[in-house]
Amino acid sequence: AQKITQTQPGMFVQEKEAVTLDCTYDTSDPSYGLFWYKQPSSGEMIFLIYQGSYDQQNATEGRYSLNFQKARKSANLVISASQLGDSAMYFCATTIYSSNTGNQFYFGTGTSLTVIP
Amino acid sequence: ETGVTQSPTHLIKTRGQQVTLRCSSQSGHNTVSWYQQALGQGPQFIFQYYREEENGRGNFPPRFSGLQFPNYSSELNVNALELDDSALYLCASSQNLVVDTQYFGPGTRLTVL
Numbered sequence: 001a002q003k004i005t006q007t008q009p010g011m012f013v014q015e016k017e018a019v020t021l022d023c024t025y026d027t028s029d030p031s032y033g034l035f036w037y038k039q040p041s042s043g044e045m046i047f048l049i050y051q052g053s054y055d056q057q058n059a060t061e062g063r064y065s066l067n068f069q070k071a072r073k074s075a076n077l078v079i080s081a082s083q084l085g086d087s088a089m090y091f092c093a094t095t096i097y098s099s100n101t102g103n104q105f106y107f108g109t110g111t112s113l114t115v116i117p
Numbered sequence: 118e119t120g121v122t123q124s125p126t127h128l129i130k131t132r133g134q135q136v137t138l139r140c141s142s143q144s145g146h147n148t149v150s151w152y153q154q155a156l157g158q159g160p161q162f163i164f165q166y167y168r169e170e171e172n173g174r175g176n177f178p179p180r181f182s183g184l185q186f187p188n189y190s191s192e193l194n195v196n197a198l199e200l201d202d203s204a205l206y207l208c209a210s211s212q213n214l215v216v217d218t219q220y221f222g223p224g225t226r227l228t229v230l
Contacts, residue, residue, distance in 0.1 A: 043223065047218055047220060095219075097173075102172040103172055103173040108159055109158060110158075
């Protein structure tokens with residue numbers, strides 16, 4: 001079963017505008033983490049933001065915020081004041097731990113964001 | 118504090134050969150995970166090592182194996198290479214075994230001919 005679903009293969013945003021990248025997840029485990037990573041064309045995966053399943057408040061890191069809606073199993077990334085350097089692939093991911101299988105990590109298929117000057 | 122490093126950057130092998138990829142974890146991190154990222158796709162989890170033992174494994178055959186050393190550096194070994202093994206291989210380290218942020222290296226681009 002697909003653990004992470006990103007339904008937007010590509011997104012465009014005007015420079016200085018805000019953009020929301022969608023992510024839904026599928027797990028029945030009560031303890032999990034949700035992450036967003038940015039991957040520029042250079043290939044390196046850059047950590048952006050983390051949300052724990054027990055965290056009451058939405059995570060924020062500078063211009064990045066994670067809109068965590070537990071009941072809907074969604075963890076959307078909001079980028080405010082977009083910059084040209086934000087153009088990249090964005091991946092949503094989750095990590096689920098169990099005593100049987102250990103840590104399992106799942107990434108979505110990614111969303112390609114293009115910031116237009 | 119140094120980040121995660123990987124070697125080599127690029128590698129070309131032929132089908133049937135064996136390959137070893139190396140990763141040096143971020144200082145203070147005792148957990149390392151390996152991923153395979155095919156072109157245009159998201160990373161696929163191969164396995165994770167914690168204090169030199171395999172802690173979790175994704176849906177990869179046994180010809181994908183790994184090692185983690187006492188200094189927490191690690192290796193990914195792939196035997197009997199197939200054309201579909203061509204991908205970017207990413208290593209990520211984290212400070213804790215359980216749910217924790219992973220920091221990635223720049224990756225090794227493997228091409229199998």
